[in-house]
Amino acid sequence: MDKEISKAVINRLPRYYRYLGELMENKVERISSGDLSKIMRVTASQIRQDLNHFGGFGQQGYGYNVAYLYTEIGRILGLDVVHPMIIVGAGNLGQALANYGDFEKRGFKLVGIFDVNPVLAGITVRGIEIRMVQDLPDFLKSSPVDIAILTLPKNKAAQMADLLVENGIKAIWNFAHLDLDTPEYVIVENVHLSESLMTLSYKLGEYKKSHCGDE
Amino acid sequence: MDKEISKAVINRLPRYYRYLGELMENKVERISSGDLSKIMRVTASQIRQDLNHFGGFGQQGYGYNVAYLYTEIGRILGLDVVHPMIIVGAGNLGQALANYGDFEKRGFKLVGIFDVNPVLAGITVRGIEIRMVQDLPDFLKSSPVDIAILTLPKNKAAQMADLLVENGIKAIWNFAHLDLDTPEYVIVENVHLSESLMTLSYKLGEYKKSHCGDE
Numbered sequence: 001m002d003k004e005i006s007k008a009v010i011n012r013l014p015r016y017y018r019y020l021g022e023l024m025e026n027k028v029e030r031i032s033s034g035d036l037s038k039i040m041r042v043t044a045s046q047i048r049q050d051l052n053h054f055g056g057f058g059q060q061g062y063g064y065n066v067a068y069l070y071t072e073i074g075r076i077l078g079l080d081v082v083h084p085m086i087i088v089g090a091g092n093l094g095q096a097l098a099n100y101g102d103f104e105k106r107g108f109k110l111v112g113i114f115d116v117n118p119v120l121a122g123i124t125v126r127g128i129e130i131r132m133v134q135d136l137p138d139f140l141k142s143s144p145v146d147i148a149i150l151t152l153p154k155n156k157a158a159q160m161a162d163l164l165v166e167n168g169i170k171a172i173w174n175f176a177h178l179d180l181d182t183p184e185y186v187i188v189e190n191v192h193l194s195e196s197l198m199t200l201s202y203k204l205g206e207y208k209k210s211h212c213g214d215e
Numbered sequence: 216m217d218k219e220i221s222k223a224v225i226n227r228l229p230r231y232y233r234y235l236g237e238l239m240e241n242k243v244e245r246i247s248s249g250d251l252s253k254i255m256r257v258t259a260s261q262i263r264q265d266l267n268h269f270g271g272f273g274q275q276g277y278g279y280n281v282a283y284l285y286t287e288i289g290r291i292l293g294l295d296v297v298h299p300m301i302i303v304g305a306g307n308l309g310q311a312l313a314n315y316g317d318f319e320k321r322g323f324k325l326v327g328i329f330d331v332n333p334v335l336a337g338i339t340v341r342g343i344e345i346r347m348v349q350d351l352p353d354f355l356k357s358s359p360v361d362i363a364i365l366t367l368p369k370n371k372a373a374q375m376a377d378l379l380v381e382n383g384i385k386a387i388w389n390f391a392h393l394d395l396d397t398p399e400y401v402i403v404e405n406v407h408l409s410e411s412l413m414t415l416s417y418k419l420g421e422y423k424k425s426h427c428g429d430e
Contacts, residue, residue: 018410077416083419091311093311103409146419170422171415171418173411173415189411191411193315196388197323198294199229201292203402203404204361204385205293
């Protein structure tokens with residue numbers, strides 16, 4: 001059944017998951033597509049269409065069972081299993097991500113932190129000792145790792161991605177500011193912060209133009 | 216002229232800007248759409264179509280002038296002017312972003328860091344002292360700020376966004392894991408890290424299914 005879900009729907013699932021989680025925190029047990037549509041600011045028909053993909057969650061005049069939908073979407077997103085992760089690049093961003101407790105709550109379990117800089121060796125972040133990348137191949141042989149978070153600078157990231165793939169990593173969450181040249185089967189999800197900021201800058205420029213008459 | 220550029224083209228501009236910057240670093244002065252297409256992994260016709268929006272950059276048998284195109288795209292993205300920024304939320308992520316020198320190179324200049332936690336008051340990050348949010352309204356009256364980077368936890372972010380907007384902020388780069396309820400004229404660019412990680416998790420699940428025959 002999962003195979004038939006379109007990419008557009010999949011991209012919307014994390015947002016559904018977030019809102020359903022908030023409803024659960026607020027002890028809401030059932031919600032109509034109309035009410036969900038109001039808080040999520042999408043049309044009720046979009047919600048019905050999206051959630052119908054998972055079959056029979058909603059009932060006329062009864063609404064959606066929040067906990068069931070939350071669990072089911074979590075399962076589809078793979079949040080019902082533990083994903084061991086490593087961080088490669090223990091600089092500011094790597095350490096910030098290591099300290100981000102929310103990931104672990106959703107099954108993303110940090111099992112190792114690596115860097116190339118000897119100065120960082122042995123420093124502990126959230127109870128995990130920073131190791132040198134020379135130890136990475138051995139580490140990956142003995143510990144199952146699902147996801148590598150790549151937070152090294154651009155000039156070191158390409159080579160590191162190769163090393164990760166050679167040692168069996170199938171999924172890379174890439175924060176380095178380049179497009180990785182990995183085999184097709186490797187899943188890469190990019191977070192290009194600079195590009196997000198540039199988009200904001202572009203929109204701000206458009207706003208200023210339209211409000212200051214400056215073409 | 217800018218008005219006619221489609222949203223899809225705009226979204227691709229930061230990536231062009233990045234590759235052109237790399238070409239400049241490598242002292243490449245001209246490049247054909249064919250060669251640019253190879254390194255960027257998009258079709259040459261897509262490149263020609265996109266870059267034609269800016270009129271007459273490429274010449275048959277001569278290629279694009281890298282520096283000119285880089286400067287021009289930078290100008291369209293608003294990178295030719297200085298954007299004063301503040302960070303609101305001086306936790307791990309806020310400090311990591313404060314320490315990210317690349318932003319400043321592109322004109323995004325950090326002028327203030329704020330937090331709600333008195334423990335952080337007076338600590339200096341990259342030469343900027345962390346202030347308390349009570350000082351924010353006065354600060355914004357005396358210092359022009361284009362962009363507020365919101366890195367507070369979710370439960371504090373909504374209220375803070377209201378305060379920022381009340382004090383004249385027009386653009387928010389939002390890292391808090393919620394959709395901000397701001398007036399329509401306020402530009403919000405979201406970086407929802409958890410959602411990016413969930414998308415990676417979903418794809419990894421699909422990969423494992425297709426390779427382990429487990430439906």
